[in-house]
Amino acid sequence: MKKKGRASGENGDKGSHTGPSDTRASPLSSIVSALRSFGPGVVTGASDDDPSGIATYSQVGAKFGLGMLWMVLYLLPMMIVVQEMCARIGLVTGKGLATVIKNKYSKNIVYPISGLLVIANTINIGADIAAMATSTQLVFPQLPDIAATMIFTIIILVAEIFIAYTKYVRVLKYLTLSLFAYVITAVIVGGNFSQIISNTIIPHIEYSSDFIMLFVAVFGTTISPYLFFWQTSEEAEEDVAKHKISEIGKGRPNISKKEMRFMKVDVTIGMILSQFIMWVIIITTAGSLHVNGIVDIQTAEQAAQALEPLVKTFPYSGEISKIVFALGIVGTGLLAVPVLAGSSAYALSDTFGWREGLGKKFSQAKPFYIIIVSSTLVGLWISISDTNPIQVLIYSAVINGVIAVPMLFIIIKIGNDKKILKARTNGLLSNVVGWITFGIMAMSVGLLFFSWNQ
Numbered sequence: 001m002k003k004k005g006r007a008s009g010e011n012g013d014k015g016s017h018t019g020p021s022d023t024r025a026s027p028l029s030s031i032v033s034a035l036r037s038f039g040p041g042v043v044t045g046a047s048d049d050d051p052s053g054i055a056t057y058s059q060v061g062a063k064f065g066l067g068m069l070w071m072v073l074y075l076l077p078m079m080i081v082v083q084e085m086c087a088r089i090g091l092v093t094g095k096g097l098a099t100v101i102k103n104k105y106s107k108n109i110v111y112p113i114s115g116l117l118v119i120a121n122t123i124n125i126g127a128d129i130a131a132m133a134t135s136t137q138l139v140f141p142q143l144p145d146i147a148a149t150m151i152f153t154i155i156i157l158v159a160e161i162f163i164a165y166t167k168y169v170r171v172l173k174y175l176t177l178s179l180f181a182y183v184i185t186a187v188i189v190g191g192n193f194s195q196i197i198s199n200t201i202i203p204h205i206e207y208s209s210d211f212i213m214l215f216v217a218v219f220g221t222t223i224s225p226y227l228f229f230w231q232t233s234e235e236a237e238e239d240v241a242k243h244k245i246s247e248i249g250k251g252r253p254n255i256s257k258k259e260m261r262f263m264k265v266d267v268t269i270g271m272i273l274s275q276f277i278m279w280v281i282i283i284t285t286a287g288s289l290h291v292n293g294i295v296d297i298q299t300a301e302q303a304a305q306a307l308e309p310l311v312k313t314f315p316y317s318g319e320i321s322k323i324v325f326a327l328g329i330v331g332t333g334l335l336a337v338p339v340l341a342g343s344s345a346y347a348l349s350d351t352f353g354w355r356e357g358l359g360k361k362f363s364q365a366k367p368f369y370i371i372i373v374s375s376t377l378v379g380l381w382i383s384i385s386d387t388n389p390i391q392v393l394i395y396s397a398v399i400n401g402v403i404a405v406p407m408l409f410i411i412i413k414i415g416n417d418k419k420i421l422k423a424r425t426n427g428l429l430s431n432v433v434g435w436i437t438f439g440i441m442a443m444s445v446g447l448l449f450f451s452w453n454q
Helices: 020-024 027-037 040-048 051-064 070-093 097-104 107-139 145-162 165-189 193-201 209-222 225-241 257-288 300-311 317-352 366-383 389-415 428-452
Strands: none
Touching (some): 040 070, 051 317, 051 389, 070 209, 070 225, 070 257, 070 389, 097 389, 107 145, 107 225, 107 317, 145 317, 165 317, 209 257, 209 428, 225 317, 300 317, 317 366, 389 428
């Protein structure tokens, strides 16, 4: 996929359309213009609500009702801080995260990290493709599972190699708007508003293996290692697109205060949107599944039932809810799988010093694109194996939660390194929130392993 500059529409002009008509722009045209101007932070936030995220948040709402809703509020500053660190590292250094880790520590550190990332990403790709195929079969039950998985894999591979990423993601941004069906459904089934606010603010904790596993899964699917690598490299891609450096890892860009502010705003908006979707998914599934006794989601059809209240007055409401659910899963999957495969390619290319970048043609960065293709094809193989895609999505979130712990430690240390970031190291707030995030995730992973051994 070829890549062009941040917030630049397609022509480096921030998607602007100057002239008198701008002052009378309709709300819809304003939304479209805003979507076009978003940068890597918003794309990262959108890809965070991938099929794994939807499955995990749905399971949380079904299993515990509103009991884990508070995690949305407390995770938001953690997400913003961690992704801002990653974005700052990429923007300031012009390098990918694995390159920075290798330079600061050694290859002995970056090899296992990159290896674990590729394994987790590939499992996630397989689960996402399987979930997309299963969701499509809700609408087209006559479509064979293998045919659905092959169709999505081909679409993704063609997009990854031949289509400019900015064009590809522009379409997907609109497709993922189907997730806002959860917003309307949450209003319909939400119940007592004061109870929702109370559960959003006041933490509720249970010591049970189910609670701990979903706690780790929520962290893993929300603060995911693949997003660390993706965000860092995409910011470096922006440096290349703006001709601040010749290619990723070559030279040190000169970043202005205005560009730093824009990056922070972009990341903050992306994370807020991501967490808002998490919030409404939990409210929706709590009000439509949990209250009706569905506390363990095993199939895509069960997950789709969460949207039935949205269309219950329409004929064939069950079928319509399946269509809306399938659109959300397919849209986020088509966005997330290239991000997952791309982050693996960035990590390994950084590790071994290969040429990289979505702005390059296949012939210019063959190893980079071969990793993307290989990750997707292995993911395809996983997707057609005899597994439950909904459960695998949740397990992949748990794996990401485990891997994120050492990654967070390294990112925070890099964020404080003046040799790497000069005057743009972490502030006090970033350090406090970052170390709290690391501590909570490390403790929760430890409790998870302890609970499994009981």
